[in-house]
Amino acid sequence: MNSPAMLTDMYEYTMLDAALQDGTANRRCVFEVFTRHLPTGRRYGIAAGLGRILEYLPHFKPSEDDIAFLVDRHVISKTTAQWLENFQFTGTIRAYPEGEAFFANSPIVQVEGTFAECTLLETLILSVLNFDCAVASAASRMTSAAGGRPCMDMGGRRTNEYAAIAAARASIVGGFQGTANLAAAQAYNLPCIGTAAHAFTLLHDSERDAFVSQINALGVGTTLLTDTYSIEDAITTAVEVAGTELGGIRIDSGDLASLAQQARKQLDALGATSTTITVTNDLDEYAIAALATAPVDSYGVGTQLVTGSGQPTCAMVYKLVEREGSDGRMHPVAKRSFGKRTDGWRKQALRSYRYGLAQGELVLCGSADDLAKWEPSEEYGEVRDMLICAVDHGDIDTSLTTTDALFAARDHHWKSLQDLPVTALSLSQGDQAIPTEVLNISE
Amino acid sequence: MNSPAMLTDMYEYTMLDAALQDGTANRRCVFEVFTRHLPTGRRYGIAAGLGRILEYLPHFKPSEDDIAFLVDRHVISKTTAQWLENFQFTGTIRAYPEGEAFFANSPIVQVEGTFAECTLLETLILSVLNFDCAVASAASRMTSAAGGRPCMDMGGRRTNEYAAIAAARASIVGGFQGTANLAAAQAYNLPCIGTAAHAFTLLHDSERDAFVSQINALGVGTTLLTDTYSIEDAITTAVEVAGTELGGIRIDSGDLASLAQQARKQLDALGATSTTITVTNDLDEYAIAALATAPVDSYGVGTQLVTGSGQPTCAMVYKLVEREGSDGRMHPVAKRSFGKRTDGWRKQALRSYRYGLAQGELVLCGSADDLAKWEPSEEYGEVRDMLICAVDHGDIDTSLTTTDALFAARDHHWKSLQDLPVTALSLSQGDQAIPTEVLNISE
Numbered sequence: 001m002n003s004p005a006m007l008t009d010m011y012e013y014t015m016l017d018a019a020l021q022d023g024t025a026n027r028r029c030v031f032e033v034f035t036r037h038l039p040t041g042r043r044y045g046i047a048a049g050l051g052r053i054l055e056y057l058p059h060f061k062p063s064e065d066d067i068a069f070l071v072d073r074h075v076i077s078k079t080t081a082q083w084l085e086n087f088q089f090t091g092t093i094r095a096y097p098e099g100e101a102f103f104a105n106s107p108i109v110q111v112e113g114t115f116a117e118c119t120l121l122e123t124l125i126l127s128v129l130n131f132d133c134a135v136a137s138a139a140s141r142m143t144s145a146a147g148g149r150p151c152m153d154m155g156g157r158r159t160n161e162y163a164a165i166a167a168a169r170a171s172i173v174g175g176f177q178g179t180a181n182l183a184a185a186q187a188y189n190l191p192c193i194g195t196a197a198h199a200f201t202l203l204h205d206s207e208r209d210a211f212v213s214q215i216n217a218l219g220v221g222t223t224l225l226t227d228t229y230s231i232e233d234a235i236t237t238a239v240e241v242a243g244t245e246l247g248g249i250r251i252d253s254g255d256l257a258s259l260a261q262q263a264r265k266q267l268d269a270l271g272a273t274s275t276t277i278t279v280t281n282d283l284d285e286y287a288i289a290a291l292a293t294a295p296v297d298s299y300g301v302g303t304q305l306v307t308g309s310g311q312p313t314c315a316m317v318y319k320l321v322e323r324e325g326s327d328g329r330m331h332p333v334a335k336r337s338f339g340k341r342t343d344g345w346r347k348q349a350l351r352s353y354r355y356g357l358a359q360g361e362l363v364l365c366g367s368a369d370d371l372a373k374w375e376p377s378e379e380y381g382e383v384r385d386m387l388i389c390a391v392d393h394g395d396i397d398t399s400l401t402t403t404d405a406l407f408a409a410r411d412h413h414w415k416s417l418q419d420l421p422v423t424a425l426s427l428s429q430g431d432q433a434i435p436t437e438v439l440n441i442s443e
Numbered sequence: 444m445n446s447p448a449m450l451t452d453m454y455e456y457t458m459l460d461a462a463l464q465d466g467t468a469n470r471r472c473v474f475e476v477f478t479r480h481l482p483t484g485r486r487y488g489i490a491a492g493l494g495r496i497l498e499y500l501p502h503f504k505p506s507e508d509d510i511a512f513l514v515d516r517h518v519i520s521k522t523t524a525q526w527l528e529n530f531q532f533t534g535t536i537r538a539y540p541e542g543e544a545f546f547a548n549s550p551i552v553q554v555e556g557t558f559a560e561c562t563l564l565e566t567l568i569l570s571v572l573n574f575d576c577a578v579a580s581a582a583s584r585m586t587s588a589a590g591g592r593p594c595m596d597m598g599g600r601r602t603n604e605y606a607a608i609a610a611a612r613a614s615i616v617g618g619f620q621g622t623a624n625l626a627a628a629q630a631y632n633l634p635c636i637g638t639a640a641h642a643f644t645l646l647h648d649s650e651r652d653a654f655v656s657q658i659n660a661l662g663v664g665t666t667l668l669t670d671t672y673s674i675e676d677a678i679t680t681a682v683e684v685a686g687t688e689l690g691g692i693r694i695d696s697g698d699l700a701s702l703a704q705q706a707r708k709q710l711d712a713l714g715a716t717s718t719t720i721t722v723t724n725d726l727d728e729y730a731i732a733a734l735a736t737a738p739v740d741s742y743g744v745g746t747q748l749v750t751g752s753g754q755p756t757c758a759m760v761y762k763l764v765e766r767e768g769s770d771g772r773m774h775p776v777a778k779r780s781f782g783k784r785t786d787g788w789r790k791q792a793l794r795s796y797r798y799g800l801a802q803g804e805l806v807l808c809g810s811a812d813d814l815a816k817w818e819p820s821e822e823y824g825e826v827r828d829m830l831i832c833a834v835d836h837g838d839i840d841t842s843l844t845t846t847d848a849l850f851a852a853r854d855h856h857w858k859s860l861q862d863l864p865v866t867a868l869s870l871s872q873g874d875q876a877i878p879t880e881v882l883n884i885s886e
Contacts, residue, residue: 007604009597009623011637018639018660024646031642069629077660115646122640126600127607154452157569158756161450162605164570180452186512194454196461197565199474199763202776203467203558217461217520228778254781307755313601313746320642333645335671338697 005062005087008123010075016116017080025116028330030322030346033109033129035102039311041429044420046140046413047096047108048173049132050390051401052166053125058396060121061087089117090394094387096349098173098405099136099413101420103361103432107347108133108316110387115323122318129316131163132170134308138285139174140413141309142301144425145289150298152193153179154280155306167306173409180300189403193300195250195278201228211241223248223278226263235263239270248276248297256281257294264295284309285427321365322346330367332442345442349386350376351434358419360434361386366442374441448505448530451566453518459559460523468559471773473765473789476552476572478545482754484872487863489583489856490539490551491616492575493833494844495609496568501839503564504530532560533837537830539792541848542579542616542856544863546804546875550790551576551759553830558766565761572759574606575613577751581728582617583856584752585744587868588732593741595636596622597723598749610749616852623743632846636743638693638721644671654684666691666721669706678706682713691719691740699724700737707738727752728870764808765789773810775885788885792829793819794877801862803877804829809885817884 019025038045062070062084070076076084091113102108109125111118143151153171156164156179168184178191185192196214204210211224220242226234226249238246249267251259256279267275279291280300288299304310319342325331332344345365352359359381364371376383390397399405417424424433462468481488505513505527513519519527534556545551552568554561586594596614599607599622611627621634628635639657647653654667663685669677669692681689692710694702699722710718722734723743731742747753762785768774775787788808795802802824807814819826833840842848860867867876 004604006626006629007599007607008625009599009637010625010628010635011623011639013625014637014657014661015639015643018643018656019646021660022647022652022656024656027646029642029646066629070625073628073635075625075635115642119640119642122642123600124604127602127604130601131603131606156450156452157566157761158573159570160574160603160606160609161447161567161570163574163603164450166603180454182451182453182456182513182518183449185453185516186449186509192453192516192518194452194457196454196458197562198778198780199472199558199562199565199761200458200461202763202778203462203470203472203766204465205769209465213461213465213467214457217464218457227780230779252780253783303756303758307750312750312755315746318600318642320645323646326648335641335645336673337641337670337695340696 003059003061003063003066004056004124005060005120006066007127008120012120012122013070013075015119017076019115020080020083021077026114027324029113029115029118029320029324031111031118031122031318032107032321032347033125033316033318034105034107035315035317037104037315038432042137042311043424043426043430043433044101044103045133045314046136046174047100047102047133048098048136048170049128050095050098050109051405052128052132052169054390054396054398054401056124057089057391060089060124088394089113089121089391091117091391092389092393093391095390096386097388097412098409099411099416100386101416103434103436105363105436105438106361106386107349107363110346126316126318130313132166133314133316134312135167135170135306136174137314138305138309138311139171139176140417141285141427142288142299142305143175144417145285145427146299147292149296150177151175152177152298152300153181153305154300155302156181158303159306164306169406171305172406173413175410175413188406195223196225198225198228201225207234208237208241211238215242220245221247223250223276225250225252227251227253231259231263232266235266236270239267239272244271246272246275248278250278250280250300252280256296257291260291260294260296289427332365343438343440345440346371350383351386352380352383353419354381356419357421358434361436363436363438365438365440370442446506446509447499447503447567448563449509450570451563455563455565456513456518458562460519462558463523463526464520469557470767472556472558472561472763472767474554474561474565474761475550475764475790476568476759476761477548477550478758478760480547480758481875485580485754486867486869486873486876487544487546488576488757489579489617490543490545490576491541491579491613492571493538493541493552494848495571495575495612497833497839497841497844499567500532500834503532503567531837532556532564532834534560534834535832535836536834538833539829540831540852540855542852542854542859543829544859544876546877546879548806548879548881549804549829550792550806553789569759569761573756575609576757576759577755578610578613578749579617580757581748581752581754582614582619583860584728584870585731585742585748586618587860588728588870589742590735592739593620594618595620595741595743596624596748597743598745599624601746602749607749612849614748615849616856618853618856631849638666639668641668641671644668650677651680651684654681658685663688664690666693666719668693668695670694670696674702674706675709678709678713682710682715687714689715689718691721693721693723693743695723697724699739700734703734703737703739732870775808786881786883788883789814793823793826794829795823795826796862797824799862800864801877804879806879806881808881808883813885
């Protein structure tokens with residue numbers, strides 16, 4: 001398995017090498033992660049992945065073998081190889097907490113340190129955020145659509161095997177209740193769920209044999225898969241075998257709304273009134289919303305969760321916005337590339353509220369001094385600072401990497417949505433829920 | 444890092460546990476991986492990921508800690524825990540070779556063994572194939588559109604950090620020439636490429652300083668990023684600094700066709716006639732095709748490569764098609780779920796050719812005996828057997844996991860495309876390039 005320090009693009013190391021040689025590697029820098037726009041029609045995004053970045057950080061150092069590889073491939077010089085032997089990130093990272101709603105130009109992560117240490121982190125930070133935020137944002141739309149009904153991640157098989165673990169974690173941030181993925185359950189101590197595959201029924205000489213076997217192994221509280229042959233026959237058999245205490249049934253095909261109605265009626269008629277109905281057939285937020293009035297107890301979501309429901313990446317970029325000059329002072333920097341301009345200076349992100357309801361995202365650009373002195377005028381109502389300090393001069397806030405923090409992020413996600421105008425929860429295409437104002441206060 | 448045996452859904456283990464208890468775990472089974480349909484409008488898919496599955500296979504065994512976790516979470520009983528301590532896959536895996544074109548219902552992987560050993564592999568096999576085939580399929584469309592011009596993977600930052608490695612590998616299968624991703628270059632001994640980020644220019648007091656630094660570190664053969672400020676000024680500076688032997692320039696924004704034209708004229712006028720032009724701004728196969736007449740030398744592709752160009756997963760499923768009954772004989776099995784029916788019996792996939800051109804995909808379903816006896820009638824022309832044996836009763840063909848095999852897969856990919864009707868390479872929406880015929884020969 002690779003060191004996290006190799007989960008990156010080559011040019012981070014060639015830039016490091018060149019900067020060490022020309023003396024700019026130690027210039028103080030501020031890099032920021034943001035997206036220029038939400039995916040078309042989306043009202044908000046959900047920040048996720050910070051905890052995973054913090055988990056990687058202490059291990060972000062190329063091994064001896066990695067360094068030998070880099071030298072051998074002429075990516076770095078021997079001087080840089082020596083420098084890397086002692087590498088440790090000693091900078092500061094501020095970020096939107098996981099579960100927070102974000103918008104276009106929200107500086108969801110801000111990395112401050114030397115050019116050398118900040119540039120090495122670029123690719124890994126972007127990989128984590130682009131994927132995790134995509135999944136959490138989709139998850140959030142699905143859980144909103146589901147109302148109080150639990151949503152479960154069953155998507156691991158539809159994405160890369162390690163992405164599956166990250167997806168399970170990000171889905172929790174976006175309001176999911178559990179995952180089918182064992183590695184994720186193990187890594188993050190998450191509730192793990194599962195029923196059975198059609199293969200299990202087909203393996204047996206009869207559906208009854210399969211149900212008996214599953215109940216013998218897992219008890220009557222288990223969930224039986226009932227759509228291998230006839231759903232009606234399967235439910236009859238299931239209740240015969242398990243009794244009315246049967247935990248649940250799962251339907252994985254067909255018109256879920258009408259099938260759930262029929263199944264509920266049949267279960268109730270058989271006395272299995274507390275047996276739950278889980279549905280799992282290519283669900284997305286729209287399908288979930290359409291099932292609102294169907295007697296469904298929980299949703300198992302696969303493909304559309306792990307692929308961000310049509311938006312598998314978040315277009316997050318990592319841009320240098322401020323750096324030390326030869327005069328030893330910090331200067332704003334910005335590229336002018338067509339359609340990809342950036343705003344110089346570090347950002348301070350504030351969310352303004354009136355009567356507890358979010359009104360807008362105010363992104364101030366300015367020198368550290370000017371930002372410290374800035375006072376919001378009354379027009380902004382109450383303002384909340386969006387960035388928390390996750391790493392302070394190399395000191396990682398490890399409380400942000402725990403399972404408790406993950407569930408706290410889910411709670412924060414609900415609170416963050418609650419504070420937005422109600423149109424934020426609309427699934428139809430529209431503008432972002434609150435506007436972003438970018439304000440340069442230094443010049 | 445988790446054992447590969449945990450990169451899976453919980454239900455694989457609960458099914459194993461139940462089957463061990465009821466005595467069906469050792470029934471011989473045949474599982475098959477296929478997709479019911481190509482993504483809308485796609486003409487073909489490209490098989491990729493088999494080598495990665497084979498790499499995982501010897502390590503696919505839960506560790507002591509994993510087993511303790513599974514027992515602790517009541518996923519498995521102590522009997523199953525003991526059984527897992529000695530687990531080793533001893534079955535047979537046949538598959539479409541990497542780089543092969545596939546279609547709806549092509550059985551791209553066939554796993555034969557006991558229910559116990561085959562079911563445990565389901566999730567991991569699907570994760571690998573769903574992601575890797577999605578990337579290879581997109582890569583293939585891009586490299587076809589690029590004609591002979593090299594395409595390079597720069598997408599690692601747009602997907603999960605480990606998915607990035609798999610994407611780099613799969614892009615090679617689909618015809619790419621190299622990757623920016625160091626971990627992938629290291630793991631698979633791939634050509635690694637890179638230029639510089641805008642941050643590197645912004646870090647310096649002037650663009651000239653940045654170019655001088657990069658050339659000092661990497662030589663004049665390097666590729667300079669020229670769109671931080673004015674492209675025209677940057678090219679002038681680049682040639683002043685590097686001389687006419689400058690390796691290349693990269694343009695990452697704006698209208699790439701016209702900018703490449705202008706850049707080429709300017710470079711030629713400055714005498715830098717061999718300096719190459721790389722473009723990298725959110726390219727997909729359509730953008731690449733549109734640049735066919737522009738003086739572009741290579742394409743750096745990011746987001747659209749690693750997200751499968753709109754199709755981030757392949758809808759591959761893993762289905763039990765044949766299993767031993769209580770009579771000790773093999774029986775076909777198929778579920779009848781609405782819209783998700785399967786065909787029983789193991790498959791033999793043949794591609795039929797006339798005058799060297801592929802005519803159709805013939806998927807025979809039948810008992811092993813009947814398949815062995817079957818002879819194609821003349822109407823099928825010449826037929827080629829699509830499945831190769833990758834694992835023979837537990838014995839892994841490790842020659843399929845080497846870097847040589849990866850580049851051979853790329854060659855095979857070109858050959859496979861060449862044999863298809865020319866409409867296969869059309870980027871417009873259409874039917875699959877050749878039809879799939881599913882033929883049950885046993886009954």
